[in-house]
Amino acid sequence: MSFDPHKSPPRPELFDFHGVSMTHYFTDNWENIQNVQARPDDILIATYPKAGTTWVSYILDLLYLGETERQKDVPIYDRVAFLDIFIPSVLSGTDMVDNLATSPRIIKTHFPVQFIPKTFWEQNCRVVYVARNAKDNVVSYFHFDRMNQVEPEPGDWSNYLHRFMAGKVVYGSWHNHVNGWWKKKQTYAKLHYMFYEDLAEDTGREIDKLCCFLGLSRSDEVKKRVTDGVHFDNMKKDDMANYSTNPVMDFKISPFMRKGKVGDWKNHFSAAQSEQFDEDYKKKMMDVTLQFRSEI
Template identity: 35%
Template structure:
C-alpha cells in the first residue's frame, strides 16, 4: 500500500492516505479495548517513539532484545493505521497501542475501559519545528513549503492530524477525568529521564530493580535510539521517507524553535497560544536553562498554578 499522494478526510481532520483508510479510521473508533491495554497518545512529533521505547523496555524489565529486533510500529502499532488489526492479532501478552487521534474520536471506545492511557505532550513551538522537518523527508506528507507557511497551517490546525491545541486540550481536560490516565511532557523526560521512568513504572504497576532501571534508561537515551534501526526509521524505503533530506531522529532537544522562528513569528505564535490555551492548566518548558542545570518550568501565557501530573 503506497497511496503517497492520497489524503483521507475523516471527521473534518486530514490523514495521510499512505497509512490510513476510511476503514482503518472507523476501526479505531469502534475498537474494543482490553483492560490490560496501554494506549500511548500523542500529537505527532511530541515524543511518541520515545514512549514506545520506554514501555517496551519497561515490559521487558530492561532487556533490550525486543527493542533491537522488532520495529517500534510492530511493538506498539498505531490504532488508526491500516496494518494495526493484523499486528494485534499476532501479539502476545499486554498490548501497547499508539494513537495520534483526538479525544473526541476515541472517547466512545474508551468509555468504561480500565486500559491505561499515557499522554505525552511537548511544547508546541518545538513540535511545529520538528513536524516541519519531518514533512521535508516524509513523502507521504504534503510538501512543507517555507516555514512561515507551514507555521500558519500549524496554528490554523489544518495540517494532517488536525489542531495541536484541540488535541492537547481534548485529552488533558476531558480524558484525564474519565480515564486511567497519566500525563507527562517531553521536556520532563528530557530533564529527568530516570525520574520519569520511575513515575511511568509506578503508574504501570511495574516496579523495577535498580539494574533494570539502569538498562531502561540506557537503551531509551536519544543517542541509543538514534543508532537503533528498529527505532530510527532507516528501514523505511527512500521512496516513502527520503533519508537524504534529513534524519527521523534529528536533535531531540528543547528550544530548537529558537533556531528558526523569527521575532514576528514568535509574537504571532504567543498571541494564538494565549487565545487558545487561556482555560488550560498546562505548563510548558520552552527552552533549557543557559547554565545547563535543572530545567525550570516556564509557565505558558495563561497557565494556572499547578500542572496536571497524573489522574489514575
C-alpha cells in the same frame, strides 16, 4: 511492510474529517478502528505527532518486555502497534493490534481524544499521553513532513507555520489536541499526562512516575538500564528504534530522529514569527492549568 519509495503514490491531500484535518491513510479504516476490541491490560500511548511517541513507546517496551532478542531484530513500529494507519495491501493498524502477541499490548495513536474507540474507555485501559511544547513540536513536524512520503507536502517553513497555527496539518490543531486530552485527564483516572520537556530534563524521574502509574516494580538497576537505553543518541543509532528500516521515510532529506532537543525552535523562528505565534497561542490556550515550557 513493502512500500517502494521510487514508485510511491502522490503525497496525500488534507481534508476535513469530523472537524479535524486528516488524510485518507488515517481515515480509510475508520469502521474497523472504531470496532477494535480493547483488553483491560492494553496500554494506549496517545500523542500529537512528533511529541515523543517513539521515545515513550521504547520506554514502555523495555519496562514491560525487557531486553530480549526482539530488541535486536524487530523494529519498534512492529512491537508497538499504530492503530490509526492504513495503507491498502501493505499495512493495517487494526490488524497489527489484533496480531500483537505481547501481554500487555502496547498500542499507539495520534488521534484527538474524541476519535478514540469507546472500547478503550469501557475496558478502563491505562493511557499515557505525551505532550510537547508547540514551538518545538511544529519544527519537528515540519522536518518529519519533508521526509515522510505518506504526509502531505509541507511547503516552505513560513507557510507551514501558518498552517500549523490554523490546524491545517494532519491530526488538526495542536491546541485542541493537548487541551482535549488534558480535559479528559480530569475525569478519567487511568490517564497519565506527561511532558516531553520533563522527559528530556530527567528521564529517570519520569520513568519512576511511569512505573508508579503502571503499578510496575522494577529494580533501580533495570530502570537505569532503560534510562540509558532510551537516551536520544543511543536510540538515534539503533536501527530498530530510528525508523531507518521504514520505507516511507526518506533519510536523505532528514532523519526521523533529528535532534530531540528542547528549544531547537529558536533556530527556526524569526522574532516576528515567534511574536505572532505567541499571540495566537494565548487566544487558543485558555486553560491556564495546562502549562508548557519551551526551554529548560
